[in-house]
Amino acid sequence: MTAHAHRFLRFFTSATDDASDVEQAGAVAPSAATHHPLSPMDRANERLMNEISDFLVSARLSVTTHNLMIAHSAFSGEDPQLARAIGRLRLAGEPITQEWLDAQTHGEDQEKAIQALIAQLSDSLDRFSATAHKARTSTANCNAELELHVDRATHTPDSLNLADVLAMAKTILDHSRKLEADIQASETETRNLRERLVRAQRDAEIDHLTGLPNRRAFEAVLDRNYREAQAEIDHLSVAFCDIDNFKQVNDNHGHETGDRVIQAVAQTLDKLSNQNCHVARHGGEEFVVLFRGLTKAQAREKLDAVRENFSERRFINRKTDDPIGRITFSGGVADVFAYENPRDALRAADEALYLAKEQGRNAVMAAP
Numbered sequence: 001m002t003a004h005a006h007r008f009l010r011f012f013t014s015a016t017d018d019a020s021d022v023e024q025a026g027a028v029a030p031s032a033a034t035h036h037p038l039s040p041m042d043r044a045n046e047r048l049m050n051e052i053s054d055f056l057v058s059a060r061l062s063v064t065t066h067n068l069m070i071a072h073s074a075f076s077g078e079d080p081q082l083a084r085a086i087g088r089l090r091l092a093g094e095p096i097t098q099e100w101l102d103a104q105t106h107g108e109d110q111e112k113a114i115q116a117l118i119a120q121l122s123d124s125l126d127r128f129s130a131t132a133h134k135a136r137t138s139t140a141n142c143n144a145e146l147e148l149h150v151d152r153a154t155h156t157p158d159s160l161n162l163a164d165v166l167a168m169a170k171t172i173l174d175h176s177r178k179l180e181a182d183i184q185a186s187e188t189e190t191r192n193l194r195e196r197l198v199r200a201q202r203d204a205e206i207d208h209l210t211g212l213p214n215r216r217a218f219e220a221v222l223d224r225n226y227r228e229a230q231a232e233i234d235h236l237s238v239a240f241c242d243i244d245n246f247k248q249v250n251d252n253h254g255h256e257t258g259d260r261v262i263q264a265v266a267q268t269l270d271k272l273s274n275q276n277c278h279v280a281r282h283g284g285e286e287f288v289v290l291f292r293g294l295t296k297a298q299a300r301e302k303l304d305a306v307r308e309n310f311s312e313r314r315f316i317n318r319k320t321d322d323p324i325g326r327i328t329f330s331g332g333v334a335d336v337f338a339y340e341n342p343r344d345a346l347r348a349a350d351e352a353l354y355l356a357k358e359q360g361r362n363a364v365m366a367a368p
Helices: 002-010 015-024 040-058 065-075 080-092 098-155 162-203 215-232 246-253 255-270 296-311 342-358
Strands: 236-243 277-283 286-292 314-316 323-326 329-335 364-366
Touching: 040 065, 065 080, 065 098, 080 277, 080 286, 080 342, 098 162, 215 236, 215 277, 215 286, 215 342, 236 246, 236 255, 236 296, 236 342, 246 255, 246 323, 255 277, 255 286, 255 296, 255 314, 286 296, 296 329, 296 364, 329 342, 342 364
Parallel strands: 329 364
Antiparallel strands: 236 286, 236 329, 277 286, 314 323
16 A cells, blocks of 8 residues: 555656656666756655655555645645644654544634625625625616606696696605615715725734734735845845644643743743734644845844843743743744745744754754
């Protein structure tokens, strides 16, 4: 089964990989004269596919489209939080099951569904608002025309049935005005609904525990700053931060205390925030920081100063008054433009963070 899985996954790699599979099956190996060295992109693709293959095979997971997409998001750098969760289980020697993997992605799928629903609602409101405005304008024009005719008829009473005509016109006018008022009320309700929708969209981009922007909001900020910094030839650095030994805090003191620790780190990092520095909660005990106009070394120095200052604090469990002790975090920083795209830079920052963890924690390291 392992060999089959590897062959299936390697089908998606470069032509060089395909050639090696054919060679293993007994075909004639290509000559040195016709062999072309792998490009950096080919090598990156090969490494990614090998990581995906090893993950699925070692965890005994089915090779499905769903699992391939999840594995790709974890090992390509799109979802560092998931990659870190996988790494923790591997280090602990705990199994990675299909149920666990599905649970990690359920919240994100639900968030995407909510965002799609919001987009559909927004579009429906646009259409309804346009229709209501058009109907109100048409009704107002009709009212003006009726008023004109009634006024003329009133001043030229040359018909025996004029009173009846006037009564009918006034009735129509009254109904028309009521309709106009109803439509105007509908437009007002639509505006109120749109304001609530805007607030809901804003809330969807805020992490409610810390008040910081969430991962979705950060990705939009990253994309925008990437384009702007690229056009202006400006420095752009990104950092990942992760609270050290956070699981022990939750296990020993409870999730309420754990939430308070997350909030404390968030408040500390948020002091960095300004028009050129953006801080967000990426998920769990992990935060991400974008530094505009700072080199990798400058960003690392700035973040390290925050880390050092925070590590001097001491925390206490409010319920029991038991000392929690010192809380620290580790970080990894990368130069965004040193990589082909922001996703690769995020992955590099995440790898630097892992290195800081492996070398003792409570440190900020720069990617190579």
